[in-house]
Amino acid sequence: MAPASPTVLVVMGVSGSGKTTTGRALADRLGWPFQEGDALHPAANIAKMAAGTPLTDVDRAPWLAAVAARISSQLAEGGSGVVTCSALRRRYRDQLRGDHPAGAVRFVYLRAPAGPIHQRLADRTGHFMPASLLGSQVEALEPPDADEHALVVDALRPVGEQVDDVLAQLASDDN
Numbered sequence: 001m002a003p004a005s006p007t008v009l010v011v012m013g014v015s016g017s018g019k020t021t022t023g024r025a026l027a028d029r030l031g032w033p034f035q036e037g038d039a040l041h042p043a044a045n046i047a048k049m050a051a052g053t054p055l056t057d058v059d060r061a062p063w064l065a066a067v068a069a070r071i072s073s074q075l076a077e078g079g080s081g082v083v084t085c086s087a088l089r090r091r092y093r094d095q096l097r098g099d100h101p102a103g104a105v106r107f108v109y110l111r112a113p114a115g116p117i118h119q120r121l122a123d124r125t126g127h128f129m130p131a132s133l134l135g136s137q138v139e140a141l142e143p144p145d146a147d148e149h150a151l152v153v154d155a156l157r158p159v160g161e162q163v164d165d166v167l168a169q170l171a172s173d174d175n
Contacts, residue, residue, distance in 0.1 A: 003170055006104065007080045008071045009151075010096055012087035013110035014141060017155040018162075019084040022110060025159045026166055027082040033074070037085040040066040060092070068096050075104055088140045093148065103173075108166055109144050112155035149173075 009032075011023040020036055027034035038046075041063045045055055067085045074081040087093045087107060097105045144150035151169040153162045 003080070003103070003106075003173075005101075006075050006078055008074050008105050009080075009082045009108050009166070010067075010071070010087055010093075010105060011082060011084045011108045011110065012093070012144075012150075013112070013155060014086065014088070017110035017112055018159070019086070019110060021159055022108070022153070022155075022162050023082050023084045025163050026108070029163050029167070030080070030082070033079070033081045035070050035074075035081065035083040037063075037067050037083055040070065064092055064095055068098060071096055071105055072098060072100070075100055089142050090145065090148075093144065103149075106170075107144055107148060107150040109150045109152045110155035110162070111143070111152055 009023075009026060011019045011026065013019055020038075023036075024034050026032075045059050045063055048055060048059065064085075067083060070083055071081075074083075085092075085096065087096060093107060144152070151166050153165045155162070157165070
């Protein structure tokens with residue numbers, strides 16, 4: 001069940017957790033537009049990660065600003081949407097939430113142990129993010145606190161079940 005008021009769901013988690021796959025499936029099920037957060041990275045960030053170098057907060061700043069602008073634009077138009085963004089730290093999520101009304105920006109946290117995610121990254125082809133950077137992402141990850149009201153999903157479950165979980169949590173929030 002979709003929220004009654006405009007909402008942007010930010011599908012978050014470490015690289016390899018399935019943000020793109022789950023985000024697209026969620027957007028398709030809801031009939032909402034989808035934005036791949038990686039497409040908003042400056043070329044220098046992609047080159048840096050592809051070379052195996054973790055991003056710094058200075059590197060992330062223009063990317064987070066672009067994701068936040070996309071969220072703000074979607075909400076300003078009165079529409080809902082789904083966007084992917086690792087959003088590993090609380091301060092990044094706070095930036096993405098901005099000054100939007102409570103509940104307008106919701107985080108879908110794809111939670112999984114590092115071992116299976118590392119294997120996914122090792123098996124993945126055609127993506128700029130190497131498996132060698134997973135450790136830096138796991139180290140940087142600050143799972144959402146209870147007051148953030150994130151929708152927590154097991155990233156190792158089948159995608160359809162993840163989407164069902166998100167929709168059930170959204171429906172439960174509306175009651």
